[in-house]
Amino acid sequence: MRYNLYPMFSFVQKLHSAARRNGSMLCIGLDPDPKLMPEMPVATFLCEIVEATKDLVCAYKPNLAFYEALGIDGWKALQQVIKVIPKDVVTIGDGKRGDIGNTSAAYAKAVFEVWGFDAATVAPYMGSDSVQPFIDYTDRGVLVLCRTSNKGGADFQDLVVGGRPLFEQVALKAKAWNLKGNIGLVTGTTQPVELKRVRELCPDMPLLLPGIGAQGGDLIASVRGGLDANGGGIIVNSSRETLYAAKGKDFAQASRKVAERLRGDIQRAAGR
Amino acid sequence: MRYNLYPMFSFVQKLHSAARRNGSMLCIGLDPDPKLMPEMPVATFLCEIVEATKDLVCAYKPNLAFYEALGIDGWKALQQVIKVIPKDVVTIGDGKRGDIGNTSAAYAKAVFEVWGFDAATVAPYMGSDSVQPFIDYTDRGVLVLCRTSNKGGADFQDLVVGGRPLFEQVALKAKAWNLKGNIGLVTGTTQPVELKRVRELCPDMPLLLPGIGAQGGDLIASVRGGLDANGGGIIVNSSRETLYAAKGKDFAQASRKVAERLRGDIQRAAGR
Secondary structure (H helix, E strand, C coil), rough: CCCCCCCCCCCCHHHHHHHHCCCCCCEEECCCCCCCCCCCCHHHHHHHHHHHHHCCCCCCEEHHHHHHCCCCCHHHHHHHHHCCCCCCEEEEEEECCCCCCCHHHHHHHHEEEEECCCCCEEEECCCHHHHHHHCCCCEEEEEEEEEEECCCHHHCCCCEEECHHHHHHHHHHHHHCCCCEEEEEECCCCCCHHHHHHHHHHHCCCEEEEECCHHCHHHHHHHHHHHCCCCCEEEEEECCHCCCCCCCCCCHHHHHHHHHHHHHHHHHCCCC | CCCCCCCCCCCCCCCCCCCHCCCEEEEEECCCCCCCCCCCCCHHHHHHHHHCCCCCCCCEEHHHHCCCCCHHHHHHHHHHHHHHCCCCCCCCEEEEEEECCCHHHEEEEHHHHHHHCEEEEEEECCCHHHHHHCCCCCCCEEEEEEEECCCCCHHHHCEEEEEEEEHHHHHHHHHCCCCCCCCEECCCCCCCHHHHHHHCCCCCCCCEECCCHHHHHCCCHHHHHHHHCCCCEEEEEEEEHHHHCCCCCCHHHHHHHHHHHHHHHHHHHCCC
């Protein structure tokens, strides 16, 4: 019997096959904001977006904040959206969770068992035992915040500690925690130099790249700096730019057009 | 007209008057875990705990993880629990949230508007613009993670940067952000020396002190080190020890007994 370091159907394998099948490293952030949406139920809106784009992406990333802000109706909408995402496309529950061990175990249960996400984003500030309950789901992915795309990301992440900025220390810790091969890192496209540095430190870990579009990230430099040795390993997220491409009846087709363009831009930047 | 630095009914004022009225700096963590609970609906259990202890505490702190782990039924239980907490006792929505600006705004809306909490816990890793949307609710409290009670808290929080451990840098940043007087810090009782240091750096900010009981925190040293110049300003949290004092029919009275003892221990440690 062959020794399996990684579980049979790991997050990394699922991501790789979704990216190959759809020829895409694009992820669409499903972040419902009633102020930006056409006038219709949130679930209907999101399900139509998924229907119109599901052959163009490797992943969908619902950010849980936008569902929480809608109360219990928001969670009901999330249930409906998750149902319509094809089983072979990766789902990322973006909650940036983290707490003491038994509490993080409850968060991991929520994101992986209650909602059934393939991956979760987690915050590193509380350290190893706050991340471990997520890692223990060895068939799921754990995406640790490293260098985030927002302006305030510099406040602590760029502080130099032990000769390196904190975000590099986080990258190295996450690499050390990665005994089951199911950890990745979140590195914003607004900081392409830092992103490239993270890739150098962690050549094999998947990177989630937010920040293109509304946040002004550099798509081309980020894709080039973020690719792994096999020309993959990145998940480029677009939320507002794709989701709110139009407010009229043609909103889903408008989103599809943006997604097609972004998919192509990413492939070209990757030299494909 | 007098210039008001702080809003009329601020979080700090509400905390102070709840602590004075009930002669208590104790907070009970309402963290439902069906495995530890008597066999009954979650909401019934929590409502009975509140009913039995509401004259003994300054605050209740539902940790959102435990509700998320129960799916939509969990959120429905939270709705019921919040309803029975007396209006003059502080409620803390413990979610340790934090994300880019527009997403943190959605989290702040959820915790302050959808659920109506008086205060929220937030994670500092993503920096100022991830915390600001919470601070903007000037009548609510924002409790920033500083030195957490878990073992992994040392991984990053104790790293020395610019001549100080990171948790001190976080304390100083939070102090600088505190223009509206509505920010506090989370400092674990498992690290009483660090807790005392945080109080020295931030003499006027309320401190949430988790970690007594199951986590083995030092109650007496933490209370003594955490008090402000007026002999207050601390919220000492107990979750499992109080909540799961007994599993039989007398569970609520058993919780009350633990809460009474802890309230007394805290008052004595504070020299009252």
